[in-house]
Each structure stands twice: as structure tokens, then as C-alpha cells.
Amino acid sequence: MSLSRKDVEKMAHLARLQITEQEIEYYREGLSRILGVIDQMNEVDTRTTAPLFHPNEEALRLREDRPDGAIDRDRMQQIAPQAQDGLYLVPKVIE
């Protein structure tokens, strides 16, 4: 399976990664090679096998949605690139 430059550009956009012209070729080549390995999966017929999402198939625990004090807003926002009055500041999105 070989990827096109356009595929790489689309993935980079979806993943929110800025990518230069030279990088497109670099990733196109590397990803195509990896997809070549991944395509070996088709050697096995898995139509009758159910997907296994997780090594532990017992149902995941649920808990009540109650604050437990583990997250302190002010402390968490001290490490933000830009925060003010309890809010995270980002570039303007609405004119």
C-alpha cells in the first residue's frame, strides 16, 4: 500500500500538524513502508473472530461523577501557557 502526497497532507491536517513540503515526502515514504508491513494482516481470515479491544474483557468499572478534590483549578491553570480569571486564553475564534 503506497500513500500519495495528498493522503499525507490530509492526515496532517486531521491530526493538526503543520507539515513542510520536504516533510511530506519524508512521511509519505516512511508511512508507505509501514503500511506495507501492516498489510500482512490480510494473510489471516478473521471474519469469524470478534474484536478484542482490551486485555481485560471484564466490564470496566463505573463510578459516580462526583468531584474528589484531585483536580484543583487554580493549581492546574498555573501551568497553562495563558490563563486568566479561571479561563484558558486562546487566539480569537469569533470575529
Add this chain to the structure above:
Amino acid sequence: MYKKTVAELLAALADRTISSVELTGLFLARIERHAGLNAYITLEPERALADARAADALRLQGGDAPLLGVPIAHKDIFCTEGVRTTCGSRMLESFIAPYDATVTARLKAAGAVLLGKTNMDEFAMGSSNETSYFGPVANPWDTGRVPGGSSGGSAVAVAAGLAAAATGTDTGGSIRQPAALCGITGLKPSYGRVSRYGMIAFASSLDQGGPMTRSAEDAALMLQAMAGFDPRDSTSVDRVVPDYRATLGRSLKGLKIGVPTQFFGEGLSPDVRHGIEQALDVYRGLGARIVDVELPNSRLALPCYYVLAPCEASSNLARYDGVRYGYRTPGHESLIDMYKKTRAEGFGAEVKRRILIGTYALSAGYFDAYYVKSLRLRRLITEDFAHAFERCDVIAGPTAPSTAFPLQAKTDDPVAMYLNDIYTIPVNLAGLPAVSLPVGFDRLGLPVGLQLIGRYFDEPLLLNVAHGYQQETDWHRHFPPEFE
């Protein structure tokens, strides 16, 4: 003292042969002297000495704790409150964790002294420690070679006597492969045994933290402190933590060791094969029986993993957007532009490659062909292990196909690098526990690692099988001569 095991250091601390302050000072001096290995990203000398003083004071008052005063290191993927936690990335270069990971908190409560945070492949994505933003780590057995990865810094810290023990994480082999390449003991516990809370996520259905040590007994001591149920990790399993040290020393007579024929095929170096065969002879001498087992789908574990892990990573790493913490690009025109530049500048090439693969496999039109297909294969691979364990108690084989390779030998070819993990990856997909232990050297004097794989939550047997070998041999006692 720097070559002693944790068990021996605990005895020396208990009978006052040495104090924790002296021991901590000794390790800090060695770390400084061997800074060229680049094993650590961040050192905490003042804090470590203060903790050591507190440990000594507590001991003087008659207090005790399981690891009281033992100097250890954390892989820089575990959040440590007030201490920089980088995950080997520019993205988190100045990230000071606002809380402790459960593993960090438990080892602290057990009395361990934290020396610093060890180097690692960026976001744990790599098998050579060369993707770290903070530079590669050198292997103490040959400084022109890689230590393996992603827990390369932790492996080197233990191998070169720069810590008594260390923590690591293993998503596809990141504890076991560097342990093998550096000649130490490394345990990946069963999925769900050790809490992932505060352990920076790479691939959440595969990641598991564990100990990297000089012996299986030390791994038992460290795991004892690290393991246990944690309500803050939804995948943590609520099972009693057994006394891992209590079952060490039991006879291996009658033990059935399964050897998968698939682990001895093309790509395995003759020296590694020879080392593994000799180790199996030691087990025969201890009364174990070697039986052939089959893991027919294990050859597809690599492609399966290189869909699943990048898919989970692309989702987990979406959180690095320059808004809440971590790096933010200085120049941007809009919100989307800020995201894109932040991520382009904050992540290295291998991390981006895996994000792109994961994004591709999860995108419309490919989801079933790649993601769901790999999950179906995951079940087949897991079932193979279940069948094999009908015939044996543990499974044995090589940890890695070769010994340590030269720096930059595989950096241009992602597939060649990924092949390092062919024997370790199936274990993560199935969530099983596995340990790597040193079983000799190749013709160049580089360590060879034996991998032992256990049944789900059967760490007691696994550790005892490793311990039995180490009671019979002294490979785990060898030390890189240049660092004596």
C-alpha cells in the same frame, strides 16, 4: 555499594553499614561522573539528600518502610509533583507535574529516595532511546551502541550503577528490550496490576509500568511497592497483591517451560539463540521440562501492534494542543494555526509519524480494514497464548532478536527499528506479565536477554522462575568494566 542489589542495600541500611545520605551522595557523584551516558534528564540532588536525611532519621527512631532510604530513579514518564516531567519531548520541556503518579506516590510511601528522572524515547515511542528530545543514551557495555528503548535511561541507570533500581513502562517491549540490551532484569507486569494514573499515556490498552533492577528479587521488592488497585485508573484490577518475595526460592522441579518455535525463526542472531539455548540447559539442570509450544499468529503481532498503538497514540496525544499545559508556539495567526504549529514544533519526527499512521488507520474508509482488523487479530494472538499455557507453566524465548546495535544504525528505517520488538509485542497485546533477565554475552561482550512470559497475574511464578536461574548463575552480577 553501587553494585549491590536493593535487597543487599536494605540489609546494609538496616545494620547501619551505610546511611541513606551516604548512599544517595554516592549515586549522585557517580551520575555526575558519568554524565556522558546521558541517562538522566532531570536531577534532584537537594531533594534527594533531604529525603535521604529524613529516611535516616526515621530509621534512627526505629521506624521502617519496605524501601526506606533506597535511592531510585523514575522514567520521565511518571508525573512527579513539583519536578519537571518531560516524557522525552520538547512538548513537555518545562512541564512541572501538578500531582504525583500513583507509582511515584507508592514508591515515596515505601521510603524510596528519588534521585531524578531518566531519559527515554519521546513519548515512549522508540526502541533505541534515539528519539528523545534530550539526546540519545549510551550503552555502558559499549558507549557507541544504543541501550534499547524506550526506557533506555532507566536501564542504563541500573546497569551502570547510577541508581539502585528504576521504574520503566512497557507498551511493546520498552522495559524488557532495554533490560536485555543493558544486561539487567526488567519486569512488565500484567495489564491492570500497576496503576497508570499519572503515567503519561501512549497506548492505553497496552501501557504498563514496572521495575528495572539488578535481580529478580529486587523486581519482586519494587513490584510489591508499585502494584495494587487504584480507583483513579479505570483499568486497574482489584486483586490482592501477593507477597512476591515469599514465593522466591521454591523448587523448579517439574516446571514446564514452553518454547515457541516461532521465536527461533529468521532474524534471530545466532549468538542470542545460543545464549537462550544455554539458559534452557540451566533450567533443565534445575529439574524443569522444556516443551515445544506454538504461537502461530505471533508473526502478525508486529503489524497488529503498528495499527493499534498508533491509533491509541493519535487519540491520546490530541491533548497536546498548546492550551492547557506544555509548549505553545510563539507565533500564530488563528486557533487552528496555533494548534498546528504548536504540535509541529513540540513533537519529534517519530511521534509525528505514529500520529499520522494512527490518524490514517482511524479515518473514514479505513477504520474497519485497519483498526477493527487488528483487534480481531489481537484476539487470535491472545488465544494462542491461552492454548500454549495448556501445555506449560511459563513460556521462554529471546527478549530481542539481537544484542545492542550501534547508534544511528536503524534511525533511517522505521520498519528495521520496529523489528526489535517482535518477541515482546505479542505479550502486550495479550496483557500478560513477562520478564527479561541477563543470560550471558555475545562474541562482542554485549548482554543477551532471556524473556519469560507468565499467565495473567502470575507474577509470583514468573519471578520465582527468574530468581531460580539467578541463584544458579551470576550473569546478573556482571558489571560493565568501564564503569567500575
